[in-house]
Amino acid sequence: MKTHSQTPRKPPIVIGDTDYRRLNKLALAAADRLPEISDALLLELERARVASDSSVPEKVVRMGSAVEYKTDAGAQRIVTLVFPEDADISEGKISILTPIGTALLGLSTGQTMGWTARDNSQHKLTVLAVNEDRAEAKASVRPGR
Template sequence: MTMKAGSAKPRIILSAADHEKLSVLANAAATTLPEVAAELADELDRAHVLPAGRHPVDTVCMGCEVDFRDDMTGRVQTVALVYPQDADISKSSISVLTPIGTALIGLPVGKSIDWTTRTGESKRLTVLQVHDPVLAERQPA
């Protein structure tokens, strides 16, 4: 099965805070990780950015846990999407500056995206569920 590199990507949604921090991160990583930084910058360019103080619902954002399915294998994984300094694969925390992290950011539940691994392999994933511990902490008791 071949996938077109130009296949339409789903619309993504980001909070203003995530968009701002990720823009700075993409610029900072442009010299050390040019391919991933360029991919992140492309995602940021096409993102729908919510007004300040608004938070996307059922959408992958920084600091959240996400359940997703590898559509090639059917395997379901749960990971936390974090900034590079907080990444720890042994704790299932993946950096937004990885190809899969960049693919996940801003993706709503139920949406799928095609992405390319660092070895050039084409993959497709679908977001199944989003758990946002930051949002849960903000809810009144």
Template sequence: MTVNEFNPRKKKPMIVISAVDESRLGGLAATVSTRMPDLSGELLAELERAKIIPHHSMPEKIVRMGSTLEYTSDDSQKRQVTLVYPGDADIALGKISILAPIGTAMIGLSQVQSIEWAARDGRRHLLRVITVSNEVEAVN
């Protein structure tokens, strides 16, 4: 799909987010709401439409905070990135912030799902998740 083929009426795919990520990301969105209202609003919209499940019940191949995923975009090139909190973001190391439009689009997707998302310049893109890898982590 090219930018010109974007269909704004296309329904977004179902996403799944752990209760732990939902709580932490809701707090993050609230914290940045006055400085970055658009980004905060997008993140909150994703959290509102997500199916929230207990952290211990999260399927292995769902993008969550800390996931490393391989995806393709409009140019069909494969990229590998890790979804992180803003303070850990480093594009040179492939660490994408949850507050970047593409990061917000990734959260909750499962392997092989696709989503259309808008970059900060308003251009539309299609992202398709190829693989998802999650390390086992302890949750406090």
């Protein structure tokens, strides 16, 4: 009997429409200089359920979220998912244009996601907690506040 090796299914993800629009533009703009990352981000955006900003659940990783996760090796980290211009690894601010940043996008507390590092090594992470900095999201949802 032939056995089939299955690729693990990716968990469902939710992205707010403001993040979706900004990230789509960013991925397209990065296509020439970072094609693998651009393609990975575009694939995540394609499979995401896009929701209005105000209806994205609080415990979903979005731009500006502080995320606590553990790796398949057991290490735990807290990082903030940011746009490339705000990235600073020494402050725990990781760019969406990194493999792990793209993997975190749209995940909810408790979800596990596989991702491929730039050296082609395979990893998994599990989201333990999401602490949303909703200031930017609130400003885009309720202008003038």
